[in-house]
């Protein structure tokens with residue numbers, strides 16, 4: 001049994017990670033340790049999902065860094081899955097900007113290349129049209145990160161209608177966890 005480090009950011013679909021990713025991952029025999037970006041944390045706190053995630057995982061759902069005097073609240077991670085990944089979080093990961101707990105954990109393992117990292121962007125054509133987008137994805141791939149591309153991308157304002165390919169994402173995790 002391995003431990004999946006699931007990192008969720010504030011994109012459409014983050015409200016579904018418990019039924020769509022966490023519970024199926026636990027059913028596959030993995031332990032799941034969840035960290036959210038601060039904005040995703042406020043969303044899931046507001047709709048009650050944060051507490052439900054803690055209940056099903058049996059671990060604290062991290063949204064802030066620990067105090068220097070506190071122990072690490074999560075066990076060692078065997079695979080990180082950043083899903084859903086906003087355009088903002090992908091850009092910060094590519095640049096090594098670690099200004100929240102989710103990015104701190106992911107940036108460190110991307111740099112250390114010790115643990116597989118899978119990133120699932122949830123973006124639209126406007127996000128992908130930013131002049132830096134392609135170089136961000138290329139930078140992550142060149143460091144061995146598996147970036148699952150969505151093709152074709154939805155137009156701005158229509159992405160909420162498009163579900164993430166949850167089973168394909170879990171299969172990608174299985175290919176590196178099992």
Ligand SMILES: Cc1cc2nc3c(=O)[nH]c(=O)nc-3n(C[C@H](O)[C@H](O)[C@H](O)COP(=O)(O)O)c2cc1C
Nearest residue numbers: 009010011012037039040086087088089122123159
């Ligand atoms: C309802 C709502 C849905 C959003 N969906 C997305 C999305 O699917 N993809 C994305 O890149 N940004 C989306 N955003 C914008 C991000 O939430 C915003 O850029 C935020 O700063 C991302 O912070 P984070 O990457 O730290 O989670 C959405 C914002 C709102 C209010």
